[in-house]
Amino acid sequence: MSQGIFPVQWHEESVRLIDQTRLPAEYSVVDIHCVEDMATAITTMIVRGAPAIGVAAAFGMYLGARDFSGSDLQEFFAHLDQVATRLRQTRPTAVNLFWAIDKMSTAAQACSGSVGEIQAHLLQTAQKICADDIRTCQQIGAHGLTALPQTPEKLRILTHCNAGALATAGYGTALGVIRSAWAAGRLERVYADETRPRWQGAKLTTWECVQEGIPVTLLADTMAAHCMQQGMIDAVVVGADRIAANGDTANKIGTYSVALAAQAHRIPFFIAAPASTVDLNLPEGTLIPIEQRDPQEVYLPDTHRICPEGVEFYNPAFDVTPAQFIKGIMTEFGVFPPAQLEAAIRSHLSSGNQG
Numbered sequence: 001m002s003q004g005i006f007p008v009q010w011h012e013e014s015v016r017l018i019d020q021t022r023l024p025a026e027y028s029v030v031d032i033h034c035v036e037d038m039a040t041a042i043t044t045m046i047v048r049g050a051p052a053i054g055v056a057a058a059f060g061m062y063l064g065a066r067d068f069s070g071s072d073l074q075e076f077f078a079h080l081d082q083v084a085t086r087l088r089q090t091r092p093t094a095v096n097l098f099w100a101i102d103k104m105s106t107a108a109q110a111c112s113g114s115v116g117e118i119q120a121h122l123l124q125t126a127q128k129i130c131a132d133d134i135r136t137c138q139q140i141g142a143h144g145l146t147a148l149p150q151t152p153e154k155l156r157i158l159t160h161c162n163a164g165a166l167a168t169a170g171y172g173t174a175l176g177v178i179r180s181a182w183a184a185g186r187l188e189r190v191y192a193d194e195t196r197p198r199w200q201g202a203k204l205t206t207w208e209c210v211q212e213g214i215p216v217t218l219l220a221d222t223m224a225a226h227c228m229q230q231g232m233i234d235a236v237v238v239g240a241d242r243i244a245a246n247g248d249t250a251n252k253i254g255t256y257s258v259a260l261a262a263q264a265h266r267i268p269f270f271i272a273a274p275a276s277t278v279d280l281n282l283p284e285g286t287l288i289p290i291e292q293r294d295p296q297e298v299y300l301p302d303t304h305r306i307c308p309e310g311v312e313f314y315n316p317a318f319d320v321t322p323a324q325f326i327k328g329i330m331t332e333f334g335v336f337p338p339a340q341l342e343a344a345i346r347s348h349l350s351s352g353n354q355g
């Protein structure tokens with residue numbers, strides 16, 4: 001059992017990121033000292049995954065605040081607004097990024113003290129966001145385990161992309177549920193979609209499973225429906241980047257196809273995500289901003305082009321699975337059918353829990 005995978009850590013006055021663009025061939029880290037480098041790390045997916053980029057943005061807010069050397073509070077907050085604006089420009093879909101930036105801005109506004117005292121408070125706030133995320137993922141894992149099919153046989157769970165420790169501050173959301181099932185002796189095997197064009201399943205989910213001795217089979221993105229038809233899959237659990245108030249969920253491109261196949265084969269399809277991934281300001285999924293990424297990810301996945309010049313491209317990084325295809329949304333405070341999610345979140349927030 002690995003000692004845990006922590007892709008974003010405060011380390012010797014800088015933020016230490018696992019460089020996820022180099023996995024699985026090379027485990028390396030990047031130390032981030034300023035907000036501009038953190039913004040670049042998010043955009044280039046050195047750090048990726050909705051909760052992980054939220055935690056990274058929180059530390060990015062502190063790094064930017066730390067660079068202010070004056071003592072005038074009005075000038076400090078104007079500077080902090082510029083830092084927030086820069087981080088907001090990095091990636092549009094994962095609402096966790098904006099949730100974390102807002103949380104840091106609110107913490108700064110609520111701190112009555114000198115610039116130095118506010119800067120110190122911001123570091124503490126970012127560190128708490130990081131620690132809370134790991135605990136939240138463990139809670140998602142525990143609740144998610146209770147919602148999985150309660151069969152005597154061990155489960156074969158398919159997942160798409162990487163919603164693991166690498167996509168969070170640690171432990172993972174979908175892969176956190178899978179880790180909890182493994183620890184409970186309820187898991188036979190993970191089936192991991194390769195997840196083109198960035199291959200998060202092939203490169204990251206398999207790496208996490210191998211690190212911890214969890215049996216994993218890598219599937220090409222064309223295989224999920226066939227495996228379901230062959231009776232190889234008992235449940236699907238995936239992560240999320242933004243969940244609308246009605247439960248419509250944006251997740252890695254290809255998730256919707258998996259949900260359609262699961263529905264056709266009556267296989268339970270679950271979303272695993274923290275409350276910070278739910279965007280109650282959006283009534284439904286068609287309003288979720290979908291990131292369009294560089295076509296080079298499609299035609300140049302490694303060192304050689306896979307198609308000729310002259311081809312045009314469409315490279316949406318995410319798609320939206322309508323709530324009707326989702327059996328339950330696994331959160332840190334319970335598992336809810338999409339229709340009950342908004343009320344559950346509002347109740348959770350009104351009882352003083354972090355939002």
Ligand SMILES: CSC[C@H]1O[C@H](OP(=O)(O)O)[C@H](O)[C@@H]1O
Pocket residue numbers: 048049050051160161162163164167168172173174200238239240241251252253317
């Ligand atoms: C734990 S949520 C992870 C979520 O984020 C991934 O997107 P990306 O790798 O582009 O940041 C993917 O949608 C995962 O499900």
